[in-house]
Amino acid sequence: MGLALRDAALQGAYPITALAIALASVLWVEIVRDLYHTLSHLWQPLYRLHVWHHKVFRRDLSVVSDTIYRQAHWYNDVPESLVMLVFSILPWGIVHTWEIAPQWTAGAGSLYTLTFLFGAIARGMGMPMVDELTDLTHRPGEFTSLPSKWFVNRPYHWRHHFDNQDAYFSGTLTLIDKLLGTALSLKNKRIAVTGASGTLGRALLTQLHLAEAKVTALTSSPKEISLHLSGEELPITTISWEIGKEAELIAQLDKIDILIINHGINVYGERDGDAIAKSYEINTFSTLRLIEAFYKTIKSDRDKIRKEIWVNTSEAEVNPALSPLYELSKRATGDIVTMSRLDAPCVIRKLILGPFKSKLNPVGVMSADWVAKQIVNLAKRDVRNIIVTINPLTYILFPIKEFCVANYFRLFSNPTNKH
Incomplete structure (x- = not known):
């Protein structure tokens, strides 16, 4: 009876093991491809081959020359596929050494790689229609979606x-970019921070500057903001603005x-009418007006891809902050941002601090400096909900809350084509 139960259990686990081996072998060759691509940008001998790929496309992803397009596949895509094919043997060796059954499913990675190899050869030969079927991330035309989080799209x-x-080395899955911190490049990005005269605002400006971004301070203070770096004062572009006049910033936000x-603002234990109005006006409505003003600056495909909004909503979205009006206004802000994300013309990240x-x-x-550093590190890994806190419950409660609220809004509100 015991042997029969064991055999039945083994038979039941067989398809699961087969699928796991097959998926692991495919994931492995994808990792090899992305590492090869990364190395192609670091090692000159490989870059001389890879640079052909970068010669092919105009900014709208149209092809500069059919001849160069074909040559790029012989110099870059075919060698890349051959390296993938060679390394696809490794899963075979592992399952054979450890006698993991069924061993034949380890060949899924090799078969998967052959589709890339044959596609690259066909494109190199100039076979008609093959590029439209096999080179999907390089198709020209208007972008109908935003940069994807887990799978590489156009x-x-x-x-x-x-x-x-x-940056952006991944070919199909964004895993390697997330691990390397190359899923979002901040280099030369023009980044504006509101609340710039505050502790976190200054820390964010510093960390973004160190990430080679071009930073701008948006503050209600009339004083120009400077960063303290290596014992020196570095003045940065400072724009003074007032709550309620967000629309006047459109010209600056366009850049x-x-x-x-x-x-x-945090009014702590206050609960009178003025405190309520002030909390919602500054924490909620001003944020909404800034988001809408920024949306108006998104006019082209390039804007859809490069422009982003990051909103500091605080972990008060899901946890007490010992300040009722702060919690209420921040939760309202968080929910509005969640709803706005459903139709947003650009990526919106939340900072849950x-x-x-x-x-x-x-x-x-x-420490605000430590928090700012974590925000930048997680943003580079394309984390859309950036949680930085010592409270472990936030890491559990926030994703659940965000999933439920987002799907509630998706089901019971109407999509907008406004943007």
Whole structure:
């Protein structure tokens, strides 16, 4: 009876094991491809072959020359596929050495690679229609979606060609870019930060500057903001603005790639009418008006791909902050941002931050500099909900809340074509 149960269990696990081996072998060759691509930008002998790929396309992804297009496949895509094919043998060796059955499914990676190899050869030979079927991330035409988070689509790969060639290396899955921190390049991005005179605002400006971004401070203070770097003062572009006059910033926002909405107010235990109005006006309605103003600056395919909004909504979205009006206004902001994301013409990231030490929160337990550094590191890995906190519950509760609220809005509200 025991042997029969064991055999039945083994038979039941057989298809699961087969699928796992097959998927692992495919994932492995994808990793090999992305690492080969990354190495092609770091090692000159390989770059001399890879650079042909970068000679092919105009900014609209149309082909400069059919001859160069074909040569690029012989010099870049075919060698890349051959390297993938060679390394696809490794899963075979592992399952054979460890006697993991069924061993034949380890060949899925090799078969998968052959589709790339044959496609590259066909494109190199100039066979008609093959490029339309096999070279999907390089098709010309208007972008109908935003850069994808987990799978490489046309907008995502466009950035490798025309945003920063030293980033966005992934070919199908964005895994390697996330691990390397190359899923979002901040280099030369024009980034504006509201609440720039505050502790976190200054820390964000510093970390973004160190990431080679071109930073702009948006502040209610009339003083020009400077960064303290290596014992020196570095003045940065400073724009003064007032709550309620967000629409007047459109001309300046038109020149900005990433808008970080970081300003806010905490009235602590107050609950009178003025405190309610002030909390919602600054924390919620001002944020909404800035988002709508920034949307108006998104006019082209390039804008859809390069422009982003980051909103500091705080972990008060899901946890108490010992300040009822702060919690209420921040939760309202978070929900509005979640709804806006459904039809947004650009990527919107949320910054869900725990208590950091600042003038508004002198008992905060985290350093603002450390928080800012984590925000930048996670953004480079294309994390759309950036959680930085010491509270482990936030990492559990926020994704659940965001999933439920987003799908509730998707089901019970109507999509808009306004943008």
